[in-house]
Amino acid sequence: MPYPPDNYPLTPAGVDDYPVKVGSMLLTLVDPHKGFESAYNRWYERDHFYAGCMEGPWQIAGSRWVATREMKNLRWGGTDVANPLDAGSYVAIYWVEAGHHKDWDDWALPQVQQLYANGRGFGERSHVHTATFDHVGAVYRDADPVPVELALDHRFDGIVCLWLDGRHGLDAAALQERIAQSDATRDLFTGSDIEIVSSWTPRPEFRNSRDNAPMSLGSPGGQANRLCQVAFVGGDVRASIDWFRAYTKAINELDLADTLLVAPFLRTIVGTDTYTDQLW
Numbered sequence: 007m008p009y010p011p012d013n014y015p016l017t018p019a020g021v022d023d024y025p026v027k028v029g030s031m032l033l034t035l036v037d038p039h040k041g042f043e044s045a046y047n048r049w050y051e052r053d054h055f056y057a058g059c060m061e062g063p064w065q066i067a068g069s070r071w072v073a074t075r076e077m078k079n080l081r082w083g084g085t086d087v088a089n090p091l092d093a094g095s096y097v098a099i100y101w102v103e104a105g106h107h108k109d110w111d112d113w114a115l116p117q118v119q120q121l122y123a124n125g126r127g128f129g130e131r132s133h134v135h136t137a138t139f140d141h142v143g144a145v146y147r148d149a150d151p152v153p154v155e156l157a158l159d160h161r162f163d164g165i166v167c168l169w170l171d172g173r174h175g176l177d178a179a180a181l182q183e184r185i186a187q188s189d190a191t192r193d194l195f196t197g198s199d200i201e202i203v204s205s206w207t208p209r210p211e212f213r214n215s216r217d218n219a220p221m222s223l224g225s226p227g228g229q230a231n232r233l234c235q236v237a238f239v240g241g242d243v244r245a246s247i248d249w250f251r252a253y254t255k256a257i258n259e260l261d262l263a264d265t266l267l268v269a270p271f272l273r274t275i276v277g278t279d280t281y282t283d284q285l286w
Contacts, residue, residue: 018146021153026066028155029104031206032059032114033167033234034136035087035094035224042130043282047096049128051276055098058121062113064106067158070098071165071271074284080247082254083267087135087169087225094134095285097167097271099236101158107138107209122220137227139206139234142182146202147195154204157238162201164243165236166250166270170263172231178207181233181263190256198249199241206234233263243270 038046051070060068073081078092088094102110121127144154152160172181182205185191194200208227228234239246247270254265274281 018149018151020150021146024155026155027104028066028101028141030102030107030110030141030209031139031236032100032102032136033097033139033206033236035097035134036136037093037095037132037134038285039130039132040286043095043285044279046128046131047274047279047282050096050098051274053126054121054128057126058118059098059100059114062110062117064103064110066101066103066155068098068100069158070096070274070276072096072274072281072285073269073271074281075286076284077243077270077272080244081267081269082251083169083265086171086228087267088269089134089225091267094269096274097165097269099158099165101155102138104141107140111138119220127220133222133224135225135227136223137212138209139212139227140209142179142205142207142233143186144202144204145186145191147198147200151201152238154202157202157204160238161273162238162240163199164239164241164246164270164272166200166239166243166246166268168235168237168250168254168268169228169266170233170235170257171228171266172233172263173261175231176262177230178205178233181231184260184262185233185257188256188260188262190253190260193256194249194253198246199239200237200246200249201240202238204236204238206236208232208234243272246270
C-alpha cells in the first residue's frame with residue numbers, strides 16, 4: 007500500500023518495532039582489471055565476502071551488486087567519487103549493527119591485513135571508492151515496508167547509489183531532512199518501483215584517504231556535508247532512471263546539494279559468473 011500522502015514521510019508502522027538496528031555501512035566500489043573479471047568475482051564471493059567481511063563481529067548483512075556497461079552508460083554526475091565516471095563495476099555493501107562500529111572496525115582492519123599477508127588478497131583489482139558511513143535515516147514508499155535492516159537480504163532487483171554534497175553549510179543530517187521533507191522525495195516514490203531510500207554520511211576516519219589499509223581505497227569518503235544514498239528498487243532499475251533524474255534536478259533547483267554521482271546496479275547472481283562478460 008502506498009505511503010499515505012498526508013502522513014509522508016513519517017516512519018511507517020513496524021519499522022522501529024524490533025531492537026536490531028543498522029548503525030553503519032561499509033560500501034566498496036571496485037573494478038577488476040581487464041582479463042580478470044571472472045577470477046575476481048569468484049575470489050570475492052567465494053572467499054573475501056566471508057573471510058574479509060561477513061565473519062566479522064556485529065556485521066548483520068551484506069550483498070553485492072554489479073554495473074554492466076549498460077548500467078554505467080546510465081550514470082551521471084562529476085568525477086569526485088568515480089574517476090572516470092564509469093569506474094567501478096562491482097559494489098559490495100554491508101550493514102554493521104548500531105553501537106558496535108568500533109567493535110567491528112577493531113576486527114576488520116587486522117583481518118584484512120592478515121588475509122593479504124597470507125596470500126588471500128587479489129592484486130588484479132582497483133578500489134574506486136571504499137569507505138564506511140554512519141546511518142542518517144531512511145524514507146519508505148509503502149506503509150508497511152521492508153525495513154532498511156532487511157534490505158540487503160530482501161533480494162531487491164537493483165539499487166541506485168547517489169552521492170550528494172550539501173550546499174550552504176548543510177551537513178548530511180540536515181540535507182537528508184530537507185530532502186525527505188520535500189516534494190522531490192514524494193515524487194520519487196509516486197508510481198515507481200523505488201521502495202527505500204537510505205541515507206548515510208562518511209565516518210570521520212574516511213573523510214580523507216585512510217592510510218593504514220593494505221591497498222589504495224580510491225577517492226575519499228567526503229566531508230561532513232556528504233550524503234550517500236542507497237535506494238532499493240523492486241523492479242527493473244532501468245525504468246526508475248527518469249525518476250532519479252527528476253529527483254536530482256529538483257534537489258539542484260531547491261539549491262540543496264550538488265550531485266556528484268548517480269549509479270544504478272543490478273543484483274549479482276551469487277555462485278555464477280553472470281555479467282562478468284558485460285562490464286566493459
